[in-house]
Amino acid sequence: MEDKIIELADYFISENTTYREAKIACEKLFKQASHEIELRALESETKK
Structure with a gap:
């Protein structure tokens, strides 16, 4: 994950x-x- 953070910062x-x-x-x-x-959390709640 740290590599992704550095990549995004760069x-x-x-x-x-x-x-x-x-x-x-x-x-x-x-x-x-x-x-x-x-939004995805709300969507998953409505599908239950």
């Missing part, structure tokens, strides 16, 4: 002009992933 840093922008982009992705997890 990606965000290379795709953004500043470290601040890289951090903001990472936080946006984290929010989207968290939202997707919530």
